[in-house]
Amino acid sequence: MSRFLTIVFTALTAALIAAGSIHSGASAPASTPEGAVQAMFGHAKAHDWSGAYSYVAGASNVDKSTFEHDLQGRNGSLRTYSQLESIATRVLHENDQEALVRAELKYSTAVGAFYDTRDLQVVKDDGAWKVIWHGEKEVNVPPQVIPVNYLRWDIIYRGSQDDWGAQNVENPRVRILSMNPTEHDGGIIIMGEIENEDTVPAFVSVGATLVNKAGQDVAQEASFDKTSHVLLPKEISPYRIDFPKMRLANLKAVRMKPDSMLVAASADPVIAVLHQRVEKDAKGRTVLRGDLLNESGQTVNIPHVLATFYDDSGKVIWVSDGYVDHALLPQTPQPFAVDLRDDLAAKVHSYRVTVNQYSLHRE
Amino acid sequence: MIGSSGDRVIGKPAHCRHCATLAWVIVISCLFSVRANAADLRVPESATAGQAMVVGTGGEGEGNLYLVGPGQVIQRKVRLGTDVQIKGEELRTAGRWIAILREGGRSSSQAFWVNPGPPENLNFLARPSRVPVARPGVISGLTFLFDRYQNLVLQPTAVKFSLSVDGSGISQTVTSRDGVAWISSSSARHAGAAQFVASVNDVSVRRVVQQVASDPCNLHMRVVQRDGAGVIVETDPVRDCSGNPVPDGTIVTFIQTDSNGKSTVDARVKKGIARAQLPGAANATITVASGVVLGNELRVGK
Numbered sequence: 001m002s003r004f005l006t007i008v009f010t011a012l013t014a015a016l017i018a019a020g021s022i023h024s025g026a027s028a029p030a031s032t033p034e035g036a037v038q039a040m041f042g043h044a045k046a047h048d049w050s051g052a053y054s055y056v057a058g059a060s061n062v063d064k065s066t067f068e069h070d071l072q073g074r075n076g077s078l079r080t081y082s083q084l085e086s087i088a089t090r091v092l093h094e095n096d097q098e099a100l101v102r103a104e105l106k107y108s109t110a111v112g113a114f115y116d117t118r119d120l121q122v123v124k125d126d127g128a129w130k131v132i133w134h135g136e137k138e139v140n141v142p143p144q145v146i147p148v149n150y151l152r153w154d155i156i157y158r159g160s161q162d163d164w165g166a167q168n169v170e171n172p173r174v175r176i177l178s179m180n181p182t183e184h185d186g187g188i189i190i191m192g193e194i195e196n197e198d199t200v201p202a203f204v205s206v207g208a209t210l211v212n213k214a215g216q217d218v219a220q221e222a223s224f225d226k227t228s229h230v231l232l233p234k235e236i237s238p239y240r241i242d243f244p245k246m247r248l249a250n251l252k253a254v255r256m257k258p259d260s261m262l263v264a265a266s267a268d269p270v271i272a273v274l275h276q277r278v279e280k281d282a283k284g285r286t287v288l289r290g291d292l293l294n295e296s297g298q299t300v301n302i303p304h305v306l307a308t309f310y311d312d313s314g315k316v317i318w319v320s321d322g323y324v325d326h327a328l329l330p331q332t333p334q335p336f337a338v339d340l341r342d343d344l345a346a347k348v349h350s351y352r353v354t355v356n357q358y359s360l361h362r363e
Numbered sequence: 364m365i366g367s368s369g370d371r372v373i374g375k376p377a378h379c380r381h382c383a384t385l386a387w388v389i390v391i392s393c394l395f396s397v398r399a400n401a402a403d404l405r406v407p408e409s410a411t412a413g414q415a416m417v418v419g420t421g422g423e424g425e426g427n428l429y430l431v432g433p434g435q436v437i438q439r440k441v442r443l444g445t446d447v448q449i450k451g452e453e454l455r456t457a458g459r460w461i462a463i464l465r466e467g468g469r470s471s472s473q474a475f476w477v478n479p480g481p482p483e484n485l486n487f488l489a490r491p492s493r494v495p496v497a498r499p500g501v502i503s504g505l506t507f508l509f510d511r512y513q514n515l516v517l518q519p520t521a522v523k524f525s526l527s528v529d530g531s532g533i534s535q536t537v538t539s540r541d542g543v544a545w546i547s548s549s550s551a552r553h554a555g556a557a558q559f560v561a562s563v564n565d566v567s568v569r570r571v572v573q574q575v576a577s578d579p580c581n582l583h584m585r586v587v588q589r590d591g592a593g594v595i596v597e598t599d600p601v602r603d604c605s606g607n608p609v610p611d612g613t614i615v616t617f618i619q620t621d622s623n624g625k626s627t628v629d630a631r632v633k634k635g636i637a638r639a640q641l642p643g644a645a646n647a648t649i650t651v652a653s654g655v656v657l658g659n660e661l662r663v664g665k
């Protein structure tokens with residue numbers, strides 16, 4: 001009996017493996033350019049990289065590994081932690097032999113949805129439509145020594161044997177430099193800037209409480225990822241707190257509460273933000289673009305860009321943020337773009353960009 | 364205590380003859396009562412916590428002596444007519460005590476006071492733990508004086524406070540009142556870990572008040588290298604207005620504005636200076652700031 005079962009299960013396993021390989025290897029040829037793009041990303045969504053690669057035209061001159069890494073991410077970037085959720089395609093231009101298809105991809109990530117828009121060239125290859133895929137060139141940083149002087153702060157806290165008069169080291173002094181409540185999309189947005197005035201690093205958070213006309217607290221919220229939480233001495237970060245479905249007209253006051261905590265922190269890496277400029281993207285939206293340059297010697301896996309926009313009186317009128325889905329390799333520029341509300345673009349007089357970073361193997 | 368309650372009765376309605384008579388009767392009864400007790404039990408007028416004391420008894424036979432103090436009770440079987448030795452380590456709490464001697468169905472009692480011993484423990488609260496230099500009256504030191512058994516020492520006692528950075532600083536002696544002595548002081552002009560010491564006789568407690576540099580002052584940068592790859596700018600040593608170097612790790616922001624847009628580098632002060640590499644540009648303006656303090660401006664052209 002047991003021998004019979006062994007044979008049955010072995011045969012079943014072999015059949016399933018064969019079925020799987022047949023499925024991944026055989027993809028129906030695309031009869032339209034849009035169909036080719038849809039099919040390619042459809043297979044990628046199912047992590048069937050071989051199936052997706054079968055829709056890539058030979059003229060692309062890209063190997064399967066590069067193609068897979070382009071879609072799946074590399075170097076521990078945000079893309080490696082994301083899942084392709086939906087694909088919307090639109091033909092921008094088409095003739096008998098080639099077409100241009102815009103693909104709007106939506107990825108789901110731990111930090112929210114991530115959108116990627118690509119204009120893909122599609123060509124007829126042996127009677128079937130296939131996608132020209134321009135593989136991302138993997139940057140090789142030349143061998144070099146990048147000197148890093150480690151700065152770190154050690155903290156001696158009060159011990160259990162200390163008498164009650166022994167004070168603990170105090171929390172860093174932080175100060176809210178500005179606060180601007182505004183209404184947008186049927187909600188209240190409170191934004192401004194906070195500074196670590198102290199000489200030690202601080203973990204900061206900004207809380208806001210809305211008080212109605214009767215003097216009662218009606219809502220309480222804190223800045224979550226619309227701020228830099230770890231601030232080095234004299235570092236200034238924007239903050240933004242969103243209260244959906246609230247109106248300023250119903251409020252009497254807003255109570256702000258900055259909190260700070262002394263934390264051990266590293267002063268590295270330094271990320272330069274180069275060539276910042278406000279311009280229109282392919283869809284005609286106003287964006288702030290630039291390049292991030294990791295000046296340290298270690299990879300920054302997930303960069304997070306925070307942009308503060310000021311009017312001509314220096315008031316903070318908008319705070320925007322965005323994650324970059326590519327890791328920052330040492331000494332290698334990486335482009336970024338964050339949204340700016342179109343209705344505010346004309347009022348923006350200046351802006352400031354700061355960068356948070358999350359790294360896997362940094363001490 | 365009995366006497367004092369009698370005083371309160373006497374002091375009430377002076378024009379009431381019946382009341383005055385009644386009060387005198389109570390006082391005389393109390394005095395007799397005290398004399399009768401005094402014959403059985405003798406306690407010192409005052410004792411000191413942590414020091415031995417003797418309780419005398421009168422009469423014959425055996426009895427039980429109870430000493431009831433704040434949060435503490437001592438019980439002894441005693442032979443009446445002998446003195447009872449109470450060890451110093453037994454008499455730990457200061458305050459009002461009552462000695463009760465029970466013999467058969469009779470009991471007698473007397474109250475006495477135990478004073479705190481000499482200061483042997485200091486609780487020293489120094490605030491803040493970190494303070495910018497050259498600020499008037501920002502440092503406070505508050506000391507509570509306790510004896511060996513954590514009784515607050517109420518006797519006026521001289522407490523010496525000293526606040527020094529690298530051996531130089533101030534010293535001040537303050538006499539405690541009701542067990543507490545305090546001072547306030549300005550922060551020094553020089554940054555460093557100030558040793559804040561409170562001492563009484565040979566007992567001292569040390570706290571550290573970190574006196575740190577204030578905001579940067581006269582922030583100034585210059586171009587140190589310029590080539591096709593870009594411009595390297597660096598600040599002069601970044602100091603506050605008292606000349607103290609700001610701590611390493613302080614953020615200094617370099618901003619370059621040119622035809623390609625704006626480039627910023629949040630550089631960290633390392634070894635006293637901040638340094639940044641900015642992209643090359645034909646005509647650029649570079650500014651520098653740290654926190655809310657602005658520095659000089661450079662114009663870089665080809």
